[in-house]
Amino acid sequence: MRREPRCTSWFCVADTAFQYEVSDDSVQADWCQTFSDTVGSYHHFEWALGTGEGKSDILEFENVGMNGSVQVTGLDLGGLTACFITLRAWKIDGRCTELSVKAHALKGQQCVHCRLVVGDGFVTITGGESIRSFFEHAEEAEEEEDDDSMDKDGNELDGECSRPQKHAKSPELAREFLLDAATVIFKEKICSR
Known part of the structure; x- marks a missing residue:
C-alpha cells in the first residue's frame, strides 16, 4: 500500500x-x-x-x-x-x-494535489481532473518556462548556466514549482509515446 x-x-x-x-x-x-x-x-x-x-x-x-x-x-x-x-x-x-x-x-485555495500526485515511482492524475485540463495546465507551465528563458529585452538565453533559477519563498510554492515541472515532464513522456 x-x-x-x-x-x-x-x-x-x-x-x-x-x-x-x-x-x-x-x-x-x-x-x-x-x-x-x-x-x-x-x-x-x-x-x-x-x-x-x-x-x-x-x-x-x-x-x-x-x-x-x-x-x-x-x-x-x-x-x-x-x-x-x-x-x-x-x-x-x-x-x-x-x-x-x-x-x-489552504484558506480557500485549491490544494496542489488537485491535479497530480507524484510519489515514489508513480505518477497519478487525481480524481476529478480531466485529461484535457491536465494537458492545458502543462502547456501553461511550459509557456511560463519559455517566458523565463528570455531576458528582459526578449532575447533567448543560451546555455545551462544562464537559465534563470526559480527560488520558492515557501514550501507550498516549492511544491507548486515541482508539481508544474512534473506535469510538463509527464505530458512530454505521454506525447512521445
Missing part, C-alpha cells in the same frame, strides 16, 4: 513520513506502515500536535502504547496557518525516533 497525500478542503498534507489527515476540527494519523517492524523492537509511541515542528502547544504528547494510529475530534484548527503532527517511536533499548509532518492551511 503506497502512501499518498490525504488532503482535505481545510489542510494540505504533503509529507509522506506517515499517513495523516487534518480538517478544521479533527486529526487522524496512521504510522503502521512506517513502523511495520514494531514487534520486539519498539516499546511505545507518543504523538503531539503543535504549531511548529516538534511542538506540542495544541495537544500535549500522549503515550498511545503500541497503537499504530490515532484520531482526535472536537479541535478548533480553522484559524491556523499550519500545524505539525510529531510522532516519537520509543525503542525497547531507550532510543527514540522522532518524525514530524506538516499540514498547511
